[in-house]
């Protein structure tokens with residue numbers, strides 16, 4: 001991508017491949033901008049790691065994307081958004097060398113949409129153990145829609161199934177049914193399910209099949225992309241800092257061959273990736 005010195009791409013970060021489901025939708029709605037996608041594949045999954053470790057890894061990724069010239073970074077990862085976003089926004093950005101850069105997450109834009117879906121006011125959230133233990137969804141939903149009952153369900157096996165390319169294989173059925181059944185048994189009034197992990201859209205056909213028809217699924221890609229478009233309209237001071245060449249550069253902390261193979265399943269196109277190292 002060709003960039004002038006003062007303009008930069010939008011950084012999109014995930015622990016692994018899941019953020020590609022968000023990136024695709026962002027690029028569909030906002031094709032004019034340049035993007036850098038960073039997957040910390042060598043250290044994923046994040047969802048079973050401790051708060052401090054997720055914080056450290058996410059901050060390293062954000063610093064990397066800032067150093068690559070991104071004025072705006074999207075944490076396209078619920079686990080990183082749940083565990084590290086607030087810390088970065090409140091404690092890192094204000095003392096960083098350019099406090100006008102911005103980092104946005106995926107939880108708030110998802111939560112804002114639920115009132116358009118639920119009639120029973122009972123909402124389920126499936127997510128990684130990290131996101132569930134933070135109770136970020138329940139907290140954010142409670143702030144915007146205090147009348148809504150929220151049941152969060154950790155699905156520790158779902159990310160590994162996706163990361164190992166098993167999401168559409170018969171072996172995935174067992175774990176999809178196990179967690180969805182547990183959730184619906186715990187609250188049979190749930191009529192809306194948030195897929196609160198950017199990896200889960202790859203399991204969507206199996207999740208759909210495992211749930212009663214009355215339950216609607218909310219995937220995040222479109223919601224996050226629409227919210228970003230709205231953010232850029234409301235923040236012309238940020239929009240004018242973004243380069244507009246329509247380019248995409250993929251970076252991974254793992255071996256690029258492996259990344260390219262699996263990433264092309266997510267994007268449906270060929271992917272060229274570069275290996276990078278994240279430091280402190």
Ligand code: DGL
Pocket residue numbers: 014015016018019044045046047048076077078079080128131159196197198199
């Ligand atoms: N895709 C990430 C999310 O949305 C989690 C994957 C992981 O556990 O690393 O939460």
